[in-house]
Amino acid sequence: MASSKFFFSQLLHLISGRCCIFFCFLLCFFFLFCERCRSESSAAAKTDPIEARAVNTILGRWGQTESSVWNISGELCSGAAIDGTDAGQFNPAIKCDCNFHNGTVCHITLFQVFALDVTGAFPEELSNLTYLTTLTLSRNCLTGPLPAFIGNLSSLQYLDFGTNALSGPIPRELGNLKNLISLGLGPNNFSGTLPAELGSLRNLQQWYMTSSGLSGELPTSLSNLTAMQTLMMSGNNFTGKLPDFIGTWSNLEVL
Ligand SMILES: *[C@@H]1O[C@H](CO)[C@@H](O)[C@H](O)[C@H]1NC(C)=O
Ligand SMILES: *[C@@H]1O[C@H](CO)[C@@H](O)[C@H](O)[C@H]1NC(C)=O
Ligand SMILES: *[C@@H]1O[C@H](CO)[C@@H](O)[C@H](O)[C@H]1NC(C)=O
Ligand SMILES: *[C@@H]1O[C@H](CO)[C@@H](O)[C@H](O)[C@H]1NC(C)=O
Ligand SMILES: *[C@@H]1O[C@H](CO)[C@@H](O)[C@H](O)[C@H]1NC(C)=O
Ligand SMILES: *[C@@H]1O[C@H](CO)[C@@H](O)[C@H](O)[C@H]1NC(C)=O
Ligand SMILES: *[C@@H]1O[C@H](CO)[C@@H](O)[C@H](O)[C@H]1NC(C)=O
Numbered sequence: 001m002a003s004s005k006f007f008f009s010q011l012l013h014l015i016s017g018r019c020c021i022f023f024c025f026l027l028c029f030f031f032l033f034c035e036r037c038r039s040e041s042s043a044a045a046k047t048d049p050i051e052a053r054a055v056n057t058i059l060g061r062w063g064q065t066e067s068s069v070w071n072i073s074g075e076l077c078s079g080a081a082i083d084g085t086d087a088g089q090f091n092p093a094i095k096c097d098c099n100f101h102n103g104t105v106c107h108i109t110l111f112q113v114f115a116l117d118v119t120g121a122f123p124e125e126l127s128n129l130t131y132l133t134t135l136t137l138s139r140n141c142l143t144g145p146l147p148a149f150i151g152n153l154s155s156l157q158y159l160d161f162g163t164n165a166l167s168g169p170i171p172r173e174l175g176n177l178k179n180l181i182s183l184g185l186g187p188n189n190f191s192g193t194l195p196a197e198l199g200s201l202r203n204l205q206q207w208y209m210t211s212s213g214l215s216g217e218l219p220t221s222l223s224n225l226t227a228m229q230t231l232m233m234s235g236n237n238f239t240g241k242l243p244d245f246i247g248t249w250s251n252l253e254v255l
Contacts, residue, residue, distance in 0.1 A: 186212030
């Protein structure tokens with residue numbers, strides 16, 4: 001009896017010892033592995049260098065050099081640019097999607113410079129931010145034309161360059177942005193008519209173009225914009241009659 005008790009307690013001791021060693025080993029392995037994963041993914045996920053250069057050039061020209069929430073000068077896709085922080089909470093802002101190439105490449109999906117009194121032309125470098133879904137440049141002092149390359153940023157869903165002093169015609173290439181949901185054109189100092197190509201923006205739900213300097217008749221192609229919910233177009237020199245097609249925009253809530 002005593003010897004079997006001794007035997008069992010020894011066995012228990014042995015097992016728990018082995019378990020402990022095994023458990024420790026497992027724990028160590030787990031930690032090492034996790035650390036490796038963590039450092040690998042944070043070391044490996046890098047902002048696309050072409051996009052980084054574009055953002056650095058633009059922000060440098062506009063004198064934006066410091067941010068406490070994301071790394072404006074170094075690795076751009078860091079801090080608030082990749083965590084859950086809402087882009088409304090910091091400015092200037094970028095947001096990145098780091099899920100490209102097995103989580104090794106970050107592309108910039110949002111670029112925002114809102115109401116920071118930046119001046120000069122609509123930045124050409126933006127043509128390299130081809131993954132943008134949101135571009136916000138509203139409430140600044142941008143002058144000169146809206147460039148045709150805007151039509152190449154085909155992922156754009158939210159585009160706002162309202163409240164600037166942009167001039168010249170609205171480029172017909174804007175009609176290439178088939179994914180646009182919201183478009184802020186005005187106020188601005190554009191001239192000429194709305195290009196018929198804008199009738200291709202079938203997903204457009206919000207369109208702000210108050211006081212944009214536009215004139216002429218509204219193209220009949222706009223009848224295809226049946227997703228429209230909010231259309232603000234006062235303070236322009238549009239002529240002709242209010243088109244019948246307004247009646248086919250069954251989702252319209254604000255006109
Ligand atoms: C910004 O990034 C650079 C290079 O990636 C790094 O050396 C620097 O420490 C970073 N700064 C901050 C505030 O994260
Ligand atoms: C992603 O990782 C998987 C498995 O490690 C690999 O087979 C695949 O080729 C990788 N894809 C890319 C784009 O690197
Ligand atoms: C876009 O990036 C390429 C590669 O860095 C560069 O050569 C080109 O000048 C950039 N385009 C603009 C408009 O900055
Ligand atoms: C748009 O992209 C196409 C294909 O990359 C290019 O040929 C064209 O010049 C670009 N348009 C503008 C206005 O930059
Ligand atoms: C608007 O553009 C016209 C030329 O089209 C120019 O004469 C005028 O000064 C501009 N106004 C503003 C406020 O920029
Ligand atoms: C509308 O046209 C008139 C006369 O051509 C001009 O004086 C006025 O500035 C224009 N208004 C807008 C908002 O473009
Ligand atoms: C609306 O879209 C259809 C299909 O793409 C097209 O055939 C039609 O011409 C467009 N309507 C107008 C007035 O442009």
